[in-house]
Amino acid sequence: MYVLATGTCLPGNAVDNSALAARFGMNAEWIELFVGTRTRYFGVDLESGERTHSIVDLGTHAARQALDRAGLEPSDVDFLVLATATPDTLMPTSATGVADRLGMNLIPAYQLQSGCSGAISALDVARRMLDDENRIGLVIGADLCAKHMVLDRDISSMHPSKLVNYMLFGDGAGAMVISADPDGAIMRANTIHCVFSGAGSVPGQTIEWFGDADRDSEVPAVQEDYKAIERRVPGMSVETARELLRRSSWTTDDVGYLLPPQLSGIMTARIRKEMGMDGAREVSCVAETGNSGNALAFLQFDLLAEVIGPGERALAVAIESSRWIRGGITLEGL
Numbered sequence: 247m248y249v250l251a252t253g254t255c256l257p258g259n260a261v262d263n264s265a266l267a268a269r270f271g272m273n274a275e276w277i278e279l280f281v282g283t284r285t286r287y288f289g290v291d292l293e294s295g296e297r298t299h300s301i302v303d304l305g306t307h308a309a310r311q312a313l314d315r316a317g318l319e320p321s322d323v324d325f326l327v328l329a330t331a332t333p334d335t336l337m338p339t340s341a342t343g344v345a346d347r348l349g350m351n352l353i354p355a356y357q358l359q360s361g362c363s364g365a366i367s368a369l370d371v372a373r374r375m376l377d378d379e380n381r382i383g384l385v386i387g388a389d390l391c392a393k394h395m396v397l398d399r400d401i402s403s404m405h406p407s408k409l410v411n412y413m414l415f416g417d418g419a420g421a422m423v424i425s426a427d428p429d430g431a432i433m434r435a436n437t438i439h440c441v442f443s444g445a446g447s448v449p450g451q452t453i454e455w456f457g458d459a460d461r462d463s464e465v466p467a468v469q470e471d472y473k474a475i476e477r478r479v480p481g482m483s484v485e486t487a488r489e490l491l492r493r494s495s496w497t498t499d500d501v502g503y504l505l506p507p508q509l510s511g512i513m514t515a516r517i518r519k520e521m522g523m524d525g526a527r528e529v530s531c532v533a534e535t536g537n538s539g540n541a542l543a544f545l546q547f548d549l550l551a552e553v554i555g556p557g558e559r560a561l562a563v564a565i566e567s568s569r570w571i572r573g574g575i576t577l578e579g580l
Contacts (some may be wrong), residue, residue, distance in 0.1 A: 247369075247372070247373040247375060247424050247425075247434070247435040247438075248424065248425045248426070248427065248428050248431035248433070248434050248435070249423070249424055249425075249431060249432055249433040249434070249435065249547075249551070249577070250316040250318070250382075250423040250425050250430055250432065251312045251313070251314075251315035251316035251422070251423045251432065251551070252312055252315070252340045252420065252421065252422050252423075252544065252547050252548040252551045253307075253308040253309060253310070253312030253313070253314075253315060253323060253420065253422075253548065254308050254311065254418065254419065254420045254421070254541075254544065254545055254576045255283055255303075255304045255305075255307035255311070255388075255418060255419045255420075256287040256416075256417075256418045256535060256538075256547045257287050257288065257289045257298060257303075257304060257307040257417050257418065258287055258288060258289070258298060258299070258432055259293075260285040260286070260287060260534070261285060261286055261287065261288060261292065261416075261498065262274075262284060262285050263275075263277045263283075263356035265292070266286075266412070266413065267292075269292050269397075269511075270300055270412055272409075272412075272413070273546045277413050278511075278561070279307075279502075279567075280410075280413070280512070281410065281414055281416065281510045281511060281512060282510050282511025282512035282513070282515065282533060283413065283511045283532060283533050283536055284511070284533050284534060285534050285536070286415070286416030286417075286535060286536025286537075286538075287394050287416050287417055287418055287535065287536065287538075288379050288392040288395075288416065288417050289303075289304065289393075289417040290392045290393070290395070290397075292397065293572075295397045297393075298391070300334045300340075300343075300390070301330055301332065301333055301334045301340040301343070301388045301389070301390055301419070302334055302340050302344055302347055303344035304388045304390070304417070304418060304419035304541075305328060305340060305343075305344040305386045305388045305419045306347040306348060307419065308342050308386060308388070308419040308420050308541075308544070309344060309384055309386055309421040310348070311421070312384070312421040312422060313384070313432075313514045314422045315422060315423075316393070316423040316430065317430070318383075318423065320348040320349050320350050320380070321349070322382055323350060323382055323383065323384045323423075324353060324354075324379070324380040324381060324383060325353050325355070325356070325372070325375050325380050325383045325384070326341060326344065326345050326350065326353065326354070326356070326383070326384045326385075327341070327352040327356045327357075327358065327368045327369060327371050327372045327375070327383065327384075327385050327386070327524070328340060328341035328355075328356070328357050328358070328368065328385075328386040328387075328388065328431070329357075329358040329360055329365055329368035329385075329386070329387045329388075329540045330357070330358075330359070330360075330364065330387070330388050330389055330539070330540050331359065331360060331364065331389055331453060331539050331540065332389045332390045332391060332393060332394075332453075332539070333357065334390075336455070339357040339358035340357060340388070341355045341356060341386075342355045342357075344386065346502075354370065354375070354380075358371065360540070360566060360571070361451070361539055361540070361566040361567070361568050361571075362507070362508075362537075362540065362542060362543070362564045362565065362566045362567075363437040363440060363564045363565065363566035363571040363572070363573035364387060364539075364540045364566070365387040365420075365540050365541075365542070365543035365544060365564055365573075366438060366439075366440045366510075366543065366562075366573030366574060366575055367440050367571075367573065368385050368386070368387060368540075368566050369422070369424075369435070369438055369575060370438045370440050372385045372424055373424070373435065373438060376424070376425075376426040377426070381425060381426045381427060382423065382424070382425050382426075382502075383423070383424045383425075384421060384423055384424075385420075385421065385422045385423075385424060386419060386420070386421045386422075387419065387420050387421075387539075387540030387541050387543060387544045387553075388418070388419035388420075388540060388541055389417065389418070389419075389538055389540050389541055390417045391411075391415035391416065391417055391536075391538065391539060392415070392416075392417050393538070394411070394453075394467055394468050395411075395412060395489065408466070408468075408470075410470070410472055411468060411470060413491055413501075414509070414510050414536065415536055415537045415538070415539075416535055416536025416537060416538045417440060417536075417538055418535060418538035418541035418542075418545065418552060419541050419544070420541045420542075420543070420544020420545050420547065421539075421544060421549060422544060422547060427449060428580065429439065431580050432551055432554075432579070432580060433551065433554060433577045433578060433579055433580060434559075434577065434578050434580055435575055435576070435577055436494050436576040436577065436578055437493040437494045437575065437576045438573075438574075439486065439489055439493060439572075439573065439574050439575070440492055440571065440572070440573035440574075441572055441573075442569065442570070442571050443482065443570050443571065444570030444571070445570050445572055447569070447570055448471070448474070449471075449567070449568050449569050449570075450470065450471050450474045450475045450478065450567030450568065450570065451468070451470045451471070451475070451567045451568045452468070452469045452470075452568065453467065453468050453568075454466070454467050454468070460488065470567075471567075472493030475509065475513075475569070476513065476516075478567070478570065479507060479509060479513070479517060479565045480516060480517045480520040480521075481520075482565050482570065482572050483506065483507055483517050483563050483565055483572075484521055484522075485572065486563045486572040486573065486574045487521055487523070487561060487563055487574065488574050489572075489574075490563075490574045490575070491560055491561070493576075494576045496559065496561075496576065497527075498522060498523045498525075499525060500559050501523050501525075501526045501559055501560070501561045502527060502554075502558040502559050503524055503526055503527050503528075503529050503553070503554060503558065503559070503560035503561070504518070504521065504526040504527070504528055504529065504548055504560070504561055505529045505530070505543070505546040505547075505550065505561065505562035505563065506518045506521060506528065506530065506562055506563060507529060507564055507565045508517065508531065508532035508537060508542040508543075508545075508546065508564075509532070510532060510537060511532060511533035514530055514532055514533075514572030520529075523561075526561075527553075529549050529550050529553075529560070529563050530546070531545050531546060541562050542564070543562060546562060547562070547577075550562075550577070554577070554579035555579050556580055557578070557579060558578070558579040559576065559577070559578050559579075560576065560577045560578070560579075561574065561575075561576050561577075562574055562575050562576075
């Protein structure tokens with residue numbers, strides 16, 4: 247699988263810690279010390295509560311940028327795969343919404359429901375779809391976490407496990423144009439690895455779905471065990487990196503760029519330290535973008551595309567805490 251181009255979309259203007267603190271009555275310095283994220287982007291207006299962007303909006307913009315960079319038209323694409331944990335609607339899918347917005351028709355348009363690791367799962371599915379008939383694919387990761395933020399809520403007595411969500415997350419989308427052919431490619435994907443590893447484990451994060459019958463349920467829409475995430479994700483990242491190196495027949499010295507999981511600024515630094523590979527250049531963005539779920543890996547790939555040179559190698563890891571999914575990919579510059 248070859249990478250022809252990447253694209254991104256971050257909605258609106260960056261929201262810094264001072265603006266976030268003023269809106270929700272937090273302490274700006276505490277946010278940076280506790281989470282390590284300086285800015286993030288939201289698909290809603292924090293003052294009015296008006297929704298400004300949808301998953302289809304973000305995914306379409308990122309896809310168009312990637313296609314433009316690849317010098318391709320939407321009609322050149324043979325299939326589309328979109329990963330998200332926060333679709334605009336359950337039906338129709340946001341994948342078909344993006345395809346329609348781009349003017350695509352009569353092509354496979356698949357949607358994967360997953361969190362951060364969904365970006366890797368989408369790339370894995372797309373790689374397997376490349377064949378004699380399907381030569382070019384469009385892969386998108388997008389999330390709108392702000393839809394879970396209650397803007398008029400009094401957070402003064404909110405438990406830290408819920409309060410952290412107001413500081414961690416952001417919205418965005420990223421896209422990648424892939425090909426079965428090397429012509430015009432900037433990178434080659436060597437190994438993709440994505441496995442469920444949480445059998446018998448309690449989920450680290452749960453996002454509920456409510457319908458007419460239970461929309462007034464007292465069950466929290468989002469639940470997160472941040473302590474469990476802090477405890478488990480670094481080790482899972484190390485395991486994933488080792489497996490990617492083994493499958494690619496690489497050593498740690500072969501890795502020129504490391505794209506670690508992007509949970510938060512503080513957590514990414516901790517994970518990076520445990521993963522080692524001190525000789526590799528880190529490619530991270532979460533401190534500036536916030537945790538935008540499925541978009542994050544693609545935001546990292548976009549940064550990587552700007553710097554990786556021919557023959558240089560990169561290793562990326564994405565961990566999903568919902569039911570503990572480990573994913574990663576190795577890439578080589580062309």
